[in-house]
Amino acid sequence: MGITHLCFADDLLLFARGDESSIRLLHDKFSLFSEASGLKANLAKSQVYFGGVDDNTKATILSILGYEIGELPFKYLGLPLSTKRLTILQCKPLVNKITARITTWMAKCLSYAGRLQFVKAMLFGVQAYWSQLFFMPKKIIKMVEAVCRSYMWSGEATIAKKAIIAWDKVCLPKNAGGMNLLNLRIWNQVAICKLLWALSQKKDRLWITWIYTCYIKNQDIHTMDSPKQAAWMIRKIIHMRKHWQELGNIDSLIIGGKFHLATAYKRLRGAVENVAWNKLICYNIAEPKHNFILWVNLHGKLRTKDMLIKWGLSVDPLCVFCNSTMETQEHLFFDCPFTKGIWQSMLNWQQWDRRIQTWSVEWGRVQTEITWKRPRKVILRASLATVVYSIWIERNKRIFQHKITPRQNMVHQMKLSLCTRVRRNQRLFSYINSL
Structure with a gap:
């Protein structure tokens, strides 16, 4: 094919026959170029690779060039070049690079929704460069997924099996109940x-x-x-x-x-089946962190006290808001008088005149009552996410920080959050101002 060199930026590969005369000719021309341009090869970073060359010729060529002998695989443009199957060790730099990004202080300060976006934009961007050039070993794909999974649920790069929702479900499209992350293998x-x-x-x-x-x-x-x-x-x-x-x-x-x-x-x-509540996530304009907690709750995976007790943990089973009934998902949303009052206040503010029922009935009504594009429906869906998020955060504050926020203050903060969220949408902002 007559290929003499491959060059990208300051990475240069030179090709020649494995004999003394060809190497001397190549070396002389390269030296002439160096004298004319002032660009010289860094001996510490330069190596020579052989294929089908006897030991005596190798020794002669090494003495002419002054470079160290190299072995495959070697890195070019940050990727390992090898004629054989990539080993786990050769792909480990990919895992190390992802881990290094996770351990930065900014990555540690993100919410669940922030970590999800970080995984989408940063970590998969690094992986996509490799996956479009190599057939990735299954073990490396599992390691990358494990690091991403652990970071998303715990905020740490240390691989752990703690995951609120299975990774396969997280990788599904939003309409199928996932968060639309890429399945690395596929x-x-x-x-x-x-x-x-x-x-x-x-x-x-x-x-x-x-x-x-x-x-x-x-x-x-x-x-x-x-x-x-x-x-x-x-x-x-x-x-x-x-x-x-x-x-x-x-x-x-x-x-x-x-x-x-x-x-x-x-x-x-392959085809995926839509979940019943898909529009609550796909078409919700609430803050991402609000939508994330709503998504976890729709999967029934928020770690309420009844769930912790089933796992064998010793906790006070009573609801932290009413102190009279065991805390379950159905009770917290919205059988509890305190949380029911919050949701009722938000419905009254938006002029929805109806009686609050069980959690499954409530999210079903929000999903199907009227066309999702109407401002009234858009704000209602965002309100559901905001209320679920706010109740969950307040519940955790009362349990772990022993701080109490009055109900009227919580409702005011939710309204303010919604107004801030839609301030750039004139149609929605005008609707909220009319309430």
């Missing part, structure tokens, strides 16, 4: 399918030209046997043909001449 498979598609299109790219020249030649990539002499990653790309049937019509995945990863991901993930 995303990795889809990313490799994209490489297979690019390979099948014979795009004018260096790596594709090289694979066709060395391995595919005149064969059909869809029917050929996997070349046994090819590098492990190339064989993995060709093996991804088994997932093409699951993707269906490949042409429908091509948008603007590009393979659409998001659409392929949804197809490979």
Whole structure:
């Protein structure tokens, strides 16, 4: 193919035949370039790699260049380059990089909703770079998921099994009861399918030209046997043909001449079933931390006292607000006179004239009463999230900090939170001001 070098920024790879004359010629030209430009190779960071060269020739070449001998895999652009299957040790820098971001002081100060967004934007951004270039080992995917899971639920990078909601559920779309995080295993498979598609299109790219020249030649990539002499990653790309049937019509995945990863991901993930309360989360304009606690509560996973007692913990079973009934989800939302009064005050403020019933009935009414786009309905849904969040926070303050906020003050803070949230939406802000 006549490849002499690969260069990106200050990372340079030079290629030559493994004989003394070729190396001397390459070294002389590189020295001439250094004298003309003033740019010199850093001997401490430079290495020479051999393939199919005898020991005597290796010694001669090393004496000419003055570099240390290197071994595969080595890093290029922050990624390990190897002809063999990536090992756990080679992928460990990915886990270490994610852990390093988690341990920063800013990451530790985030709420549940903040951690969720941090995982989406930062951690998966790091992982996505690797997953689109390599077939990730299953153990590394599990380690990355474990670190992300532990951070989201505990705020720490230390891997623990404490999770309020299973990670598989968290990775589901919001309409299916999840938080729309990427499933790393499926995303990795889809990313490799994209490489297979690019390979099948014979795009004018260096790596594709090289694979066709060395391995595919005149064969059909869809029917050929996997070349046994090819590098492990190339064989993995060709093996991804088994997932093409699951993707269906490949042409429908091509948008603007590009393979659409998001659409392929949804197809490979498969159809999901909507939860009954999906619109409460998907179309809720409340603060993210309010929506997060509402989401946990809709799953029935808030750690109320009855749940703690079932786990064998010794706690006072009585509701911290009324001190007369065991604290359960149904009691806390909204059988308790104190919390019922809060929800009733918010409904009265928005001119909803009805009697409060059980928790399952209340969220069902908020979900279905009228079209969600109307300002009255939008504010009602946001109010439900704000009330659930505020009650849960007040409950924890009374138990752990022994602080009490009067009910009228809580209602005032909730109204203020809603007004602040919609201040940039003229339609909603005008509606709230009219109340």
